[in-house]
Structures are given as structure tokens and as C-alpha cells.
Amino acid sequence: MKKSVISLVNERFSCRKYMEKQISNETQRLLKDFLENNQIGPFGNCIRFCLIAATSSDGQELKGLGTYGVIKGAQSYIAGAMEPGQKNLEDFGYLMEKAILLSTDLGLGTCWLGGTFKKTSFAKKINLTQNETIPAIASVGYIADTDNASGWLGKAVSRNKRLPREQLFFKETFTLPLPKSEEGAYEQVLDCVRLAPSASNKQPWRIIKRDAYWHFYLQRTKGYGKDSFIMGKLLKLADLQRVDMGIAMCHFELAAHELGLAGSWEINEPNIEQPNEWTEYTASWHSRYLK
Numbered sequence: 001m002k003k004s005v006i007s008l009v010n011e012r013f014s015c016r017k018y019m020e021k022q023i024s025n026e027t028q029r030l031l032k033d034f035l036e037n038n039q040i041g042p043f044g045n046c047i048r049f050c051l052i053a054a055t056s057s058d059g060q061e062l063k064g065l066g067t068y069g070v071i072k073g074a075q076s077y078i079a080g081a082m083e084p085g086q087k088n089l090e091d092f093g094y095l096m097e098k099a100i101l102l103s104t105d106l107g108l109g110t111c112w113l114g115g116t117f118k119k120t121s122f123a124k125k126i127n128l129t130q131n132e133t134i135p136a137i138a139s140v141g142y143i144a145d146t147d148n149a150s151g152w153l154g155k156a157v158s159r160n161k162r163l164p165r166e167q168l169f170f171k172e173t174f175t176l177p178l179p180k181s182e183e184g185a186y187e188q189v190l191d192c193v194r195l196a197p198s199a200s201n202k203q204p205w206r207i208i209k210r211d212a213y214w215h216f217y218l219q220r221t222k223g224y225g226k227d228s229f230i231m232g233k234l235l236k237l238a239d240l241q242r243v244d245m246g247i248a249m250c251h252f253e254l255a256a257h258e259l260g261l262a263g264s265w266e267i268n269e270p271n272i273e274q275p276n277e278w279t280e281y282t283a284s285w286h287s288r289y290l291k
């Protein structure tokens with residue numbers, strides 16, 4: 001990426017209105033090259049990503065793909081096909097978010113779509129095999145001028161809607177919020193987690209700092225099911241909150257690397273009392289930077 005990842009995290013917002021203009025060949029090539037090499041997540045699952053770009057000059061072809069009218073004018077989508085595997089949805093979220101940040105770096109707008117897309121249309125486009133599923137896709141394209149203004153405003157609004165740090169980051173147990181003074185070199189890293197996109201903006205990630213570890217827990221939203229009524233239709237959704245967790249891990253890791261904070265992922269569940277039955281341990285970042 002050309003720009004700093006931290007600035008890209010700040011720049012990104014869910015863009016739902018695009019210019020009716022194809023992504024340039026050179027930008028498509030850069031994006032495709034990236035997708036080809038962006039296949040293995042931190043938990044070892046291999047995901048197959050494809051760029052679906054309008055081929056006809058008028059871009060009508062993609063209109064048929066259907067996003068229930070939520071996305072206007074998009075000429076391209078990134079879709080990923082995933083096979084069964086342990087923590088495959090977390091890997092999916094992690095890898096797709098890298099592609100989203102690269103797209104932001106290339107000057108493109110993006111929007112994650114986990115509910116408002118027609119699975120069968122996308123399945124056909126990417127020749128989905130029987131063993132694969134598409135948990136989510138992302139629209140990608142040039143931000144429409146009209147959305148630029150509303151996009152920036154929208155961004156400010158959605159940012160204000162993020163949960164306060166005290167509800168996201170903790171010290172040693174779930175009962176004690178992490179004091180800002182103890183975030184240390186990780187302050188900006190935690191900012192980047194907080195700005196991560198999440199399905200319905202639920203922000204289901206919780207992080208507990210203990211010794212040299214940052215432990216990641218999923219706090220599921222009660223009643224946020226796999227099947228939802230969207231635009232009057234019952235849709236079968238993937239477990240999107242696990243995808244959200246992968247996105248948060250991506251922001252954490254990329255920001256830490258950028259700041260020179262060495263560390264790596266481990267599955268090493270600590271003995272920490274969980275607040276309720278909707279809390280689940282996912283993984284821990286073992287920090288090798290000990291200040």
C-alpha cells in the first residue's frame with residue numbers, strides 16, 4: 001500500500017453511491033494481482049477472491065447482479081469463496097478487509113455487503129463449487145461526487161456512533177476498562193480497531209490486555225441471527241459477527257506492524273471470567289513489544 005494503513009483506516013467509509021464509470025485497467029490489474037496473493041488468513045484457511053468487473057462499456061451487466069437497491073452505480077464487486085474450516089469466517093473477514101484497505105489506497109470507495117446481495121447471482125459469476133460459500137461481498141468503484149459530500153458527513157456520523165473505548169477495551173478482566181494511560185504504544189492500534197466496519201455497526205469485538213497479551217473476544221449481539229428479514233425477504237446470512245472479528249484483527253495487526261510493534265497471533269485462551277453466554281474467545285495477539 002502506498003499510504004499509511006492508519007490513514008487508510010481513517011479514510012475508509014461505507015460508500016453506497018458510485019460513479020457509473022469502469023475502474024481503469026491499470027487499477028483493476030493492481031487489485032487482481034493483490035487478490036491473487038491475498039489467500040491465506042491468520043488461522044490458515046485459504047479463501048478464493050475474485051474481482052467481478054463490468055465488461056460492457058455501459059456497465060448494464062452488473063445491474064442484474066442485484067444488491068436490493070442499496071448500492072447505486074457500482075461497476076465492480078469483490079467476492080470471496082470459502083470452504084468449511086475452523087475460524088474460516090474470521091480469516092474471510094481479515095483477508096477481505098485487506099482488499100478493502102488496498103482499494104481505499106487505490107482511490108476507490110467500498111462497501112461490505114453481508115445481507116443485501118443476491119447470493120445466487122454472485123455464485124454463478126464466480127463459479128462457486130458445492131463445497132464453497134460466499135459469506136459476504138464488497139462493492140468497489142469510484143466514489144460518486146454526490147456521495148463525496150454525504151460520504152464525508154456519513155463518515156462523521158457513523159464514527160460518532162462507535163462505542164466508547166470503555167465498552168471495548170479492558171484490563172485483565174471484563175470488569176475494568178483499560179485506562180487510556182495504559183494503552184501506551186497501542187493507542188493508535190486500538191483507534192484503528194474502533195474504526196473497523198462491522199455488520200449493522202454492532203462492533204462485537206472486545207479486547208482484554210493482560211501481561212504481554214491482547215486477548216480478543218466476540219461479544220455476540222443477542223438476537224442477531226443468521227436469518228434476517230431484509231427488504232421484506234427472509235435471507236440466510238453467514239455468521240457475520242465472526243467476519244467482523246476478522247476485520248478487527250486485520251486493523252489491529254496492520255496498525256501494529258506499521259508502528260513497529262512486533263507480535264503474532266496465538267490461540268491461547270486465558271482463564272478470564274466471561275460476562276455472559278454470548279461472549280466467545282477468538283485469539284490473542286502476543287506482543288513482543290513490552291513497554
Ligand SMILES: Cc1cc2nc3c(=O)[nH]c(=O)nc-3n(C[C@H](O)[C@H](O)[C@H](O)COP(=O)(O)O)c2cc1C
Pocket residue numbers: 012013014070111112113114115116117136154155158159195196197198199200201240243244247
Ligand atoms: C460483515 C459486514 C456486512 C455488512 N453488510 C452490509 C449490508 O448488507 N448492507 C449495507 O448497506 N451495509 C453493510 N455493511 C456496512 C456496515 O453497515 C458499516 O460498516 C457500519 O455501519 C459502519 O459504517 P462505516 O463502514 O461507514 O464506518 C456491512 C459491514 C460488514 C463489516
